[in-house]
Amino acid sequence: MSSPDLARMRATVLYNAGIGLHGQGRLEDAATAFRDAVEADPAFAEAHFNLGNTLARCGRWDEAVAAYRAAAGLAPAAAEPSFALGVAYEQLGYARAASGRLAEATAAYRAALLFRPEASAAHFALGKALLEQGRPADAVVSFARAARLDPASADAFGGLGSALRRLERYADAVEACAVAIRLRPGGAVAHATLGDALQGVERMEEAVAAYRRAVALSPGFLQAYVQLGSALLALEPAEESLAVCRAAVMLDPAPAAPHNNVGNVLKALGRVEEAEQAFAAAVARAPQDPLVRLNHALALLTLARFEEGWEAYEARWQTGMVRPRGFTQPQWAGEPLEGRTILLHAEQGMGDTLHFVRYGPLVAARGGRVLLEVQKPLLRLMRGVPGIERVVAQGDPLPEFDLHAPLLGLPRAFATRLDSIPGDVPYLRADSAEAGAWRARLPADGLRVGLVWAGEARKGVPHANRIDRQRSLALAQLAPLAGIPGVRFVSLQKGAPAEQLRDPPAGLDVIDLMDGVGDFADTAALVANLDLVVGVDTSVIHLAGALAKPVWVLSRFDGCWRWLLGRDDSPWYPTMRLYRQDRPLDWTGAIARLATDLRAYATAHESAVP
Template identity: 45%
Template sequence: MATLDEALAIALDLHTAGRTEEAETIYGRILDAVPDEPNALHLYGLLCAQCGRLEQAAELLGQAVALRPGQPEYRANLATLHQARGNLAAAAAEYRAALRLCPDSAALAFPLAGAARQMGDSGLALAAYRRTTLIQPDLAEPMAQAGILLRYAGRTGEAVSTLRRAVRLRPGHGEAWHHLGVALQRTREPDAVTALAQAVALLPEDATPRLNLGRAHYDAGRWGAAVAALRGALALDPANDGALELLAVARHKAGWEREAAMALRRLLRLRPDAANGWYALSLAEHGALGSLRRALALQPDHRNALSGLANRLRDQREIAASLRLHDRAIRLEPASAEARWNRSLARLLAGDLTGGWEDYEARWGVADFPTRPRGLPQPLWSGEGIAGQTILLHEEQGRGDAIQFVRYAPLVAARGARVLLEVGADLVPLFRGLPGVERVFARGEALPAFDWQCPLLSLPRAFATRLETIPAAVPYLSADPARIGAWRGRLAGKGLTVGLVWAGNPQFAGDRERSPGLAALASLLAVPGCRFFGLQLGPGHDELARRAMPPSFTDLAPQIRDFADTAAIMASLDLVVSSCTAPAHLAGALGVPLWVLLSHAPDWRWLLDRADSPWYPTARLFRQPRPGDWATAVGEVAAALAERAAHS
């Protein structure tokens, strides 16, 4: 008669040869003779698991573990069985027990990570993946999975370094390249596109890497490349709402609105109930409200459609209706930075500065906000006592914003603070000598130690500014007397002297609406008794090459070196006429007579339905009576100018 060990060996040979029925018979006879034989229980349990009898397998393996708790193989197999049955907590417990017995086993650490991840314990999963990589540093898979978890946890820097190691270990790991690209995109690293393109090549049937590649191109302003990647994503996943929406926006940015609208309409004929499709169409057909209303009829809680319709209503000056929709959007998604940012613009335009400033702080969470957070470790100053401490005030957004809100710097100094100011290099000469500012730094210069920091556009909130408390004493900036003397000599002569600015920064999202362009000023240039001086810099200056100018016009742009030069010129003029752009703010800050040409839906700082500005006492506002109607607004300026010239 065969011994127990001989019988087990025969059963195991049959088992491994696939002769499971014969093996099971022998395992059963062994256990009939010796019910607590752990090896037989273990092997029979594995056979039952292979045959799909998982409950019986779990009972047998559990008995084997109870008899030999120090056997890591038993625990590992029981853990695998628990995991297969969906009992993840029990699986993790057995893997951990096995690891305590074999602490240097990557084969145990790696599946523990998988079980922990399945049950949503990302902390345990990350620790187990990292333990695997410490035990066996040449394994790409746990390295990649650790990097992915780090990215999901918001630890982007660690994720990038971990994922870079993973793709070095396995250059063909498409998932690792994809997550590396997304992490690099979050930190705006230029090689994000390279990583995502690699992921697309390695995962040709996956739409998501193509979508993220499209986003990376979009963020970099490469509209054509974004469109190509997004088309690829939609070819694989035609119902991908994210790709659909972004494709519409990218086509709009590229000036391909007609193509975008046609493609979306084709899709909507096939899927008329696609709320996201109607929302995307609203991005391609900017003036229409019907597609947004259709999206909301299909999906009343569509947050983007709510915000989109609210923004359109704001642009149509229907502020009360706009704010109601913004409120709904925020109730649906209270943590949405974009929703709060959008509401801030409507609130500020309506004159609700208190609520507007609070919402305005959400700007740093908006994905395509033009200025990135500085990431300074010093706390944001929000109006706390600051006497005897040092604060850095720093520029954000455009030059006009810096000029408008630098008025608060002396007020901060008046609270007893030592004030440092950091701005673009072209503003340093203009801001140097601002009362209460100890030193002005160009962005990029080394900074001394400071206790607090505050972006310039957060200062109105810190001072709880309301319409009636706007610090509007002008001038709060002054031109260099030596430069004024030089320019007055050059500009001397008969007639009313008028500075002209007709265009802003074309990279600004609403520049087409706010900039009248040189051609729109033709009737203004015909006013007798005036001498006009072009102060236009940047891309708008190119319009001069395409238009014959009257003898009364002199282009000063080639002689302007910086804002300090522009300030000296303005201080030597009788009047500045400007579109909504930085020179308008400069003239207002200098206390120079200023006439501003405004679109029908102006930037929030100009408010609605008033001819004056609480920010600039010397400003007079000329508004379009209807969208796009510059002729009427410029005609009013021309009439006012003729009257002034006649009395000068």
């Protein structure tokens, strides 16, 4: 018998011994036997493969990778070694708290599928690796193939639901998760993913139920606690939400998310100082997380800790909520302009633009040419801002410029403090001819009071819609304003809420001329003829404040940061008066106080009229 034959025979004996030892659970001895087998016959692919299996059971993933790689190289047409290699690469990354081996795992799974394309488990594993690499669209393809090949695989449908949720295909994600739960009712992860998808389609009560089920199935499931706390807050039972969020912190105080959630709930309860501390704890645990830093910034700004707050507010550019413009020109930091041209540009809502365009004249005073880019409905109005040389609409070609500055970055550039807020008004003005045309359409007698009672819902943005539900009213809730002598109400409401004027509260007669309003220049001309504007926190109240018109704002309990704490006035708008909710979601007291003041205001106005 030749030496190669003897070596192969010896390797086979050692291999069989390894199989037996592995079956007895004697893993170290089995690994030794398999190592001796591959030393006797380095081309023995099965021995390399089973060595890998044994090392994997021992959690020695780096050694398992080497064994599987050898097996895959010796048997390139076999799917099993490549699949096992992919698993080992993934596990090696987890063991080292890194994701650097996912690309190699992906390649290994693809190699396995070349030779066994019908392997549902390999498609699922590939989808999982792709999802963890931030490639949800590719993951959807793999999970869907896994589900088609094995319609009884709860894992495949659960993975598909997760990937669809990442793509914000929430309705499809709900369907996939429902199948996963039907196949495996006890799958906590599938219930939690279903909750995420249900939040995306704003079915909040069902989302809460899904998270509750996930927590019940897996009491140590931290992310389910975190999401349950957020969903409860969206439904407004803040005290219960706080208890859940604090339970998550107790469960594991190391991650940032539970602390961030505690901060969100405390802020909703008006306990902003405590919220700031919770956000600070979250930032300490995840200093690179932009959403955590942004939440902390908003708490700091609410507390008028402007120096820290403006700096922290820069995190908004990394959250995805605000789109960076990608200009090659540098951002202005407040230095003298020395004749250079600067572009100021709107970055968020129209109310924010109306609020912060007040800095335009201050920028011009630094010695440069100032251009301004704004939302199209603001274009005509903004042409009258002092110091602005040219105004362009978003989406139109931009002129040449040397520097740029987002409008909400200007307070930071000017190092704005509470005592240095540029609060001089008016800084916007209506066109006198247009105002005269509107005057002819309004009643000449009585106290003319503009009304705006609702903001605008944003489809598919649950957080923004939660805030809109908190700030907006139904017209019927303003019934206490009906019947006040000498008051003539004028609608300033646009959008779907304006339909409520078809069925107003008894005695609340509202003049509606908004069909003639095409942009904010028109609104400004209308407002210029009013004696007072009353409304919830929308762009219209910013317009009224910028025009130096008396403006009374009904502010939700968890008010916008710019209204600060404990004040019924605003340093940003000297003509503003705030009526804050006494309790979350309860407008009764705020509206009653406003009605009392409006009655007195109307009486004083009547007495003052010659």
